[in-house]
Amino acid sequence: MNRIAVMAAGCAIAAAAVAVAVVSVSAGRLPQVVKGGGALSVAFADAKTTISSAMVHKADSYFHGGIDMECNECHGHDHDHAAEHDHGAEHDHAGEHGHGHFEGGEALDPWRWINRHVRAPEKHVHLDGKESVEMMPWFWAAVRADPHNVDAWTTAWYVAYKMMKDHALAQRVLDEAKERNPDSLEIAFTEARFTYDGGKGDSAATERILENALSMADRKCGGRFSELSERDAETCRRMREYLADIRKPSAAR
Amino acid sequence: MRLFIRQAKALVKLSFVELWRRNDVFALLVLAVALMVPLSLSSPFGAAGASRYLDEAAILLIWGFSLVIALGTGSRLFPPEFESRTIYPLLAKPISRGALLLGKYAGAVAASWSALLLFYALFAGSVLLRGGSFSSELAQGVVLHMAFVALAVAVSLAGSLVTTPSANLAISGIALVSMFFFGRRLPEYADAVSAPLSWLVDLAYAVGPHAEFFDMRQRLIHGWGAVDAAVFFAVLLYAAFYVASLLGFAALALKRKRL
Numbered sequence: 001m002n003r004i005a006v007m008a009a010g011c012a013i014a015a016a017a018v019a020v021a022v023v024s025v026s027a028g029r030l031p032q033v034v035k036g037g038g039a040l041s042v043a044f045a046d047a048k049t050t051i052s053s054a055m056v057h058k059a060d061s062y063f064h065g066g067i068d069m070e071c072n073e074c075h076g077h078d079h080d081h082a083a084e085h086d087h088g089a090e091h092d093h094a095g096e097h098g099h100g101h102f103e104g105g106e107a108l109d110p111w112r113w114i115n116r117h118v119r120a121p122e123k124h125v126h127l128d129g130k131e132s133v134e135m136m137p138w139f140w141a142a143v144r145a146d147p148h149n150v151d152a153w154t155t156a157w158y159v160a161y162k163m164m165k166d167h168a169l170a171q172r173v174l175d176e177a178k179e180r181n182p183d184s185l186e187i188a189f190t191e192a193r194f195t196y197d198g199g200k201g202d203s204a205a206t207e208r209i210l211e212n213a214l215s216m217a218d219r220k221c222g223g224r225f226s227e228l229s230e231r232d233a234e235t236c237r238r239m240r241e242y243l244a245d246i247r248k249p250s251a252a253r
Numbered sequence: 254m255r256l257f258i259r260q261a262k263a264l265v266k267l268s269f270v271e272l273w274r275r276n277d278v279f280a281l282l283v284l285a286v287a288l289m290v291p292l293s294l295s296s297p298f299g300a301a302g303a304s305r306y307l308d309e310a311a312i313l314l315i316w317g318f319s320l321v322i323a324l325g326t327g328s329r330l331f332p333p334e335f336e337s338r339t340i341y342p343l344l345a346k347p348i349s350r351g352a353l354l355l356g357k358y359a360g361a362v363a364a365s366w367s368a369l370l371l372f373y374a375l376f377a378g379s380v381l382l383r384g385g386s387f388s389s390e391l392a393q394g395v396v397l398h399m400a401f402v403a404l405a406v407a408v409s410l411a412g413s414l415v416t417t418p419s420a421n422l423a424i425s426g427i428a429l430v431s432m433f434f435f436g437r438r439l440p441e442y443a444d445a446v447s448a449p450l451s452w453l454v455d456l457a458y459a460v461g462p463h464a465e466f467f468d469m470r471q472r473l474i475h476g477w478g479a480v481d482a483a484v485f486f487a488v489l490l491y492a493a494f495y496v497a498s499l500l501g502f503a504a505l506a507l508k509r510k511r512l
Contacts, residue, residue: 062305066475071437111458114466114491115437117484121477130302137306140297156298169300176298 052146056155059138065125132163139173143180150186153177157190167198183220185235188213192239196246203246210243260348261356268360269367272326278368281318282375288314289379304383308474311379315372316398316433316470322368323402324425326361327409331507332418340512350507358410358500365402370395389479394469397485400492401467405429407499408462414506433464466491 061068127134139156142149153173161170174194177187188209196206217236221227228236272278293307334340343353373395377387408429412421435442439458443451466488471477479485 062475066471066477109440110487111463111466112437112440114463114484114487118466118469118480118488119437119471121472121475123477133300133302134305136300137295137297137303160298160300166300169298173298 048146049149052142052149052152055138055142055145056149056152059135059142059155062135062138063127063132065121065123065127067121067124071119128163130164132159135159136169143177147180150177150181150184153181154186154190157194161194161198170194170198183216185213185217185232185239188216189235189239189242192242206246207243210239213239214243257352260346260352261359264353264356265360265363268326268330268357268364271329272322272364272368277322277325278371281321282371285311285314285318285372285375293379304385305474307383308376308380308385309470311376312470312473315369315376316468318372319365319369319398319402320405320426320429323361323365323405324409324422324429326365327358327406328413328418328421328425330357330361330410331413335512344512351504354410354500354504354507358406358503361406361410362403365406366399369398369402373398388476390469390472390477393479393485394473397467397469397488400489401464403496404462404464404467404492404499407496407503411499411503411506414503414510429462429464432461433468436461436463436465462495463491 057068057070136156136159139152139159142152143156146152154177157170157173157177160166160173171194174187174191177184178191181187192206192209192213195202195209214236217225217228217232220232225233225236289307289311292310297303331340334343344350348356377391380387405425409421409425412425415421416424436458439454439461443454443458446454469480472480
């Protein structure tokens with residue numbers, strides 16, 4: 001038994017060593033290998049994206065005070081999810097839950113009644129202010145799993161800058177995001193917004209960043225903007241609007 | 254009655270000694286330390302002050318480890334006795350099969366609870382060291398977790414009398430872990446699939462071991478407060494009923510087993 005276990009462990013280590021050696025020796029000759037991602041990229045290419053999304057989802061549940069918003073049993077009310085992200089309100093839903101009583105359908109399903117009361121809080125509280133730091137480890141894990149998850153980077157920046165009001169942290173997130181995603185238009189746009197807001201209206205620097213980003217988009221599609229992805233095209237449109245807005249005289253804005 | 258208590262006491266002591274002598278708990282503790290220490294030393298993006306993710310990781314480890322211990326302890330109660338034929342001198346003591354089953358089950362649960370309480374004591378210590386505090390939901394969480402452990406031991410004990418040890422561990426583990434993570438969503442899954450499969454999902458929802466009822470992790474991590482007393486006792490009642498049913502089934506299986 002012990003001999004089999006030792007042989008299995010030996011085979012696993014040897015297989016891992018061969019995989020790492022193949023990847024490192026011929027990294028440039030393997031088109032499927034994502035450069036810079038290491039052995040993890042080879043083994044779990046799609047899994048990394050899924051894990052990263054799951055981490056962002058977890059951060060979202062932390063924002064909602066631990067409630068999984070995709071789980072119907074975990075919150076018994078309708079939400080305007082987009083609107084919620086702009087406030088740190090506290091709702092008292094105790095009345096809505098009909099706490100301690102069977103609701104429609106629960107009389108026939110006691111399991112649902114138990115789940116609703118064990119897994120749903122009496123109050124729906126959002127993270128706000130400095131407390132929002134609780135979300136940062138999940139964003140960190142998300143971008144470690146998939147450094148090209150631009151949504152994770154920009155949301156982490158939003159949490160640090162807008163919610164925590166921690167400019168230094170927001171700057172660190174943005175710097176790392178740029179380093180990992182030098183071609184991302186969204187991150188460039190985020191940097192422009194940060195430069196304008198954080199720099200108290202430094203329009204010259206903001207214009208420079210936006211113009212660079214727009215030329216990058218131009219290079220990406222060879223001048224044919226209709227060939228940009230829907231997401232990039234939308235970012236370009238927003239960047240042009242932003243650029244036009246900051247070029248207006250301050251009285252006209 | 255006095256004889257039964259004496260027999261049960263001896264069996265409980267035996268299970269205790271067996272679990273702690275096997276060093277599984279210490280191996281799991283070392284693993285927990287190896288996972289938690291680097292995690293607690295990290296500061297994501299250089300931001301200080303986040304602690305809920307540490308609590309979440311620690312409690313998830315406690316759940317995982319307690320399940321491993323409960324399933325391992327429950328599944329090892331009878332098969333080694335059959336294999337090494339020590340069941341014959343054991344039953345010749347004299348002790349009835351029912352008393353043997355109850356005594357062994359009580360011993361396995363007590364031993365698993367002792368490991369669980371050690372894990373929670375270490376968790377509480379780590380939270381207090383970080384300057385955190387607890388409220389009433391911790392006590393409820395621990396009690397419900399203990400009820401879950403009792404249920405998991407009963408599941409693996411019953412399984413050990415009708416299947417092989419490896420199959421039992423696999424089936425019990427899959428059933429409990431699946432219910433823990435997806436149990437509450439089974440009605441949604443049943444609605445999403447067609448007739449014969451939806452009946453199976455509905456059946457699993459109706460009779461499967463609802464491990465998710467005992468999961469107070471989010472309440473502990475995010476400070477939601479304690480659950481209603483009515484709900485709390487309903488979950489305990491569910492556990493008691495489920496354990497009694499499984500032990501009844503195990504007693505029947507043991508009674509019919511050809512030794």
